[in-house]
Amino acid sequence: MLPELTDERCDRLRDAFETTGYDADGVLKLLGPAAHAALGRGEPEPVRRVTRDAGALGTLIRMFLLGDVEPESAVRAALVPLDLDDAVSAGLLADAEGGLRAKLDVRPYGDDRGSWWVVSDQDAELRRGPGAERGAPLPSEHVLGIGQASLSLVRATPRRPVGTLLDLGTGCGVQALHATRHAHRVTATDVSQRALTLAAATFRLNRLDVELRRGEWFTPVRGRRFDQVVCNPPFVVGPPRVEYVYRDSGLAGDYASALVVRQLPAFLTDGGSGHMLASWLHVRGQDWAERVASWLPPGVDAWFVQRDVADPAHYVGTWLRDAGVDPRSPLGTEESARWLDWFDANDVEGIGFGFVTLRYHGATDSDVVCEDLRHAYDDPLGPEAAAWLDRVSWLRLHPGPDDLLAARLAVPPSVVLEEVSDPSPEGWAPVVRRLHRTDGPGWQQEVDELAKALLAGCNGALPVGDLLTLLSAAYDQPADALAAAAVPAVRELVRHGMLVPAEWLERA
Incomplete structure (x- = not known):
């Protein structure tokens, strides 16, 4: 069942958040550096101690960020002017023994210009209820929240003003939120109706006008061109399957990343740029740089940055845990065997992960650079990606x-x-x-x-x-x-x- 967070309900929820100070600055101020860091590490007890006597703000933090059950009277007071029955009907809250619990993750999130709220599904550690005990595997239509991959793409995207921007595979809408800071018009697409529903709630809650379209890959915007495209695709590699929509494309190997790289330039204006996360296979006897460079159509400059390479066993274990599957369980053992068998059959020695910066110029020549940047550095890659495109343009002239x-x-x-x-x-x-x-x-x-x-x-x-x-x-x-x-x-x-x-x- 899809949540029903209408304009009116989102307006009232926003009023409640503003009244209680439930925003990025308010949460950090209440928790302080130590408890805030504990929240990021998934350690709830320091957060509970700090918020114990924090009134309505403490109630919202424990309910939405820790997944705790809170007394009905406290929740009712914290959500004024949103009616409690309305919140339950909307799919935001659910009855639980001892009070109410959140059914969605509604999380304050911000940048140096202000704060937003992001609506997503709860992660595997917070999900509770009949048939969905803590730590149970995620449902197939799970909509991921603010993950490390999303934050990496945020930091890797240039923020120069543009007229039109496409967020391909928006999920809960994180990339589109940032896009509204520098793009005049933002379009966001996703194959998942649940993702679009939660993204719409995110945009309503923040009073942002973002065009939403549903469909696979570039189909919803066929025939259109954009000044900038950002994409956090379902880039997990392995056998063709769709167990979790947020990570699996249904395409074998690294074909999802290849598909986006091949098709994205056709949706860029002349001089437009694309910025995406991607994964690629390290196949025995093949140079990874030659593999990814072969994906490019003519008339495109490209910068592939490899930030990490995982061995197959570590890669499989990481993504099983990400979905709430214990690799030691019967389900985890079965999935691990199937995944690793596929890697063995296809001579996969490792899985590379990184960023791709593209620019469409339409000329016959192309500047393609593939670099291994696995060393640590602090600067965000976005400004460097923009500067790299400037320098390549100058060299072309x-x-x-x-x-x-x-x-x-x-x-x-x-x-x-x-x-x-x-x-x-x-x-x-x-x-x-x-x-x-x-x-x-x-x-x-x-x-x-x-x-x-x-x-x-x-x-x-x-x-x-x-x-x-x-x-x-x-x-x-x-x-x-x-x-x-x-x-x-x-x-x-x-x-x-x-x-x-x-x-x-x-x-x-």
Whole structure:
């Protein structure tokens, strides 16, 4: 049965939340850093202790965030002006021994510009009731809440203003919420009617106008184009099945990710960009980068970032637990065997996971970069993805060696040179010279003495070609040979943001 959170009910629920202070800041202020961290770790007792005497706000926190049963009188007072019978009829609450419990997860969530509420199904640890004891497997139509994958995509999406944006496979609506900050019009799709129902409640509760359409993949928006597309697809890989709509596509292997990568560019405006999570197989004897690059249609720039690679056994166990299935149970054993048999039959050695940034330009050439960035870094990837597209665009406008040699480039302030030297009879002898970006993904690039000297002169005053002419004289190197070696190296440094057009820094 689908929840019935109408406009009127959502307005009253919002009034109750605003009156009690049930928002991202209010919850954090009441709980404090320690209890708030415990909430994030799934440890309820510190939260119960802090909220014990917190009145209506404490009631809402325990009911919606911990899944506790609360006395009817306390719930009634906390939800004013929403009538209690209305809340039960809407599918928001249910009767339970000793009071009432939440049937949905309604969670405060925010960014640096304000707070929202997100409506989703309760996770496996909070679900209770007849036939659905705590920790029981999730139902097939389960609508996931604010998970780590969603948060990763939020951080990996550029937030420059756009006219139109498509959230493909919106789920409970997290990506669309963020999209309303920078997109004039937002469209959200999903194959699941339950997901669209809960997403609609999310948008009503936050008084946001988001167009909702139901259907598989891109079918609901066939014939339309968008300035930006974001997608958190059902990217779990393995045998073809749909046990849980939020994670399973019904397609074998990594074909769900491949399908989105292949089809997404056709729904972008000229210069439009796509940003998605994806998984890909590491197949014995095959380069993962060649595999994912083969998915791309022509006329598309693409940046594939691999953030993790899991071995098959760990991968299966992780996703079984995510769905509330104990790998040690008979059901878990059966599913593990079927999943691992499929991996063995298809020579799968690992499963890669990461982000894909696409831009449609329609030209015959494409710039495709596949990078393994499994090291830790703190910066969100969204600003870097936008900057990567800028740099690739600039390189497309400067395709030939002469174009690059005529450019005035500069080393950004975020780039430093690290040198490691060994003692020698003549003093310290350099062993390693390494450029290091202190922002973004923290890229590193080893350079030789000539490259170090060239970069020292890249301050925007002279074109690259003039700098190379000076170096050829200083190091007694043929100018043509020096330029031929320098051009591809300079191009890579620009692509990774270690050199940029000098006018960009002047504008900044």
